[in-house]
Amino acid sequence: MALDNQLRDDAWNLYDDLVGLRHRLHQHPEIGLDLPKTQQIVLEALEVLPLEITLGQALSSVTAVLRGGKPGPAVLLRGDMDGLPLQEQSELDFASQVDGAMHACGHDLHTAMLVGAARLLSAHRDELAGDVVFMFQPGEEGYNGAGHMLDEGVLEAAGQRVSSAYGLHVYSSEYPRGLFTTRPGTLMAASDALRVRVRGQGGHGSIPHVSKDPIPVAAEIVMALQTMVARRFDIFDPVVVTVGTLHAGTRFNIIPDDAEFEAAIRSFSRDSRDRIVELAPRLCREIAAAHGMVAEVEYQAKNPLTVNNAAHTEFAAGVVRDVFGEDRFAPLPNPNPGAEDFSRVLEEVPGCYIFLGAHTGDDPAACASNHSPRAAFADEVMPDGMLLLAQLAIQALQRDATARASPPMI
Ligand SMILES: [Zn+2]
């Protein structure tokens, strides 16, 4: 049987195991960088496979290397493993058993599909021309798990630096079930946080002229930030600023010393991000100064832009079409305003991050989105997800080996 058909059969033969694994992970979500139970479940699932396994130091990551039967380059496949601090409100019989924690972003599917890809590829290691690095990553949801794994050498885990990297993200709404979609260039936003404290001078609410009231100044800054993004940024290269917290005061007739707020900032190009990093703090400081006050501003860079390499995106789309048919891939017209720390891997090596529709209802637009306590993800997409990961690895190794054998003419 041809390898492609064999892999497809193997993927569906693993279905029950993978669903069982995913449900187990779903019942025991863990948050952040330390996921001991998840790590244990993954290690058990990989136990019988011919992998070289390294565990993280700063986090409970699992890096597994599969040596191919023939020499060649190395490629990386990534799956994130952490849940979110949410109380699950689904009706699922495998709902979270942990109070206040839920796999609401589908990372349980990512983990299970990466285990599945490791199984598929292990069964065909003799045919592999090179090595595959499986990156099981904790702490995607705001903990920079990818950055920690890069610091601990995940890209060099095979003894040579990986030549490319791929990953999948499932969605419980938006995209039709079973559809793979991505785009070249910016796929996901850069995300930053702005923290501002306007320092006034408290006093009695009846005599504001002898105090410095920080509340109207903070309010003015909040409104001015919206004017700034609407008036100073190209509408085709937008920036989103959302003030998510705003706190000041204790009683209606007391002027407080301080007013504080925090904002989430998303941008979609390096140019816009460079400008907002400069403009937002300046706006805060100078409005406060205009009122005789000081704004203390902390600008915290979180995730960089997730940028897909154009050639690797074309390659990945081609693999989807070859393996599953033309109608299973659709180019994504606009970037997704979410952010991802796989961006850090794609800053280091070329590759592609791909979305996979996994809603469970009839209409993806009507389903609860990722990060909702009612988000639900379809088990049925997992065989195709793991098959795509395996095929990307096999074909990327072939492609990168050819490129290495015949370096471009200068
Ligand atoms: Zn998420």
Ligand SMILES: [Zn+2]
């Ligand atoms: Zn996610």
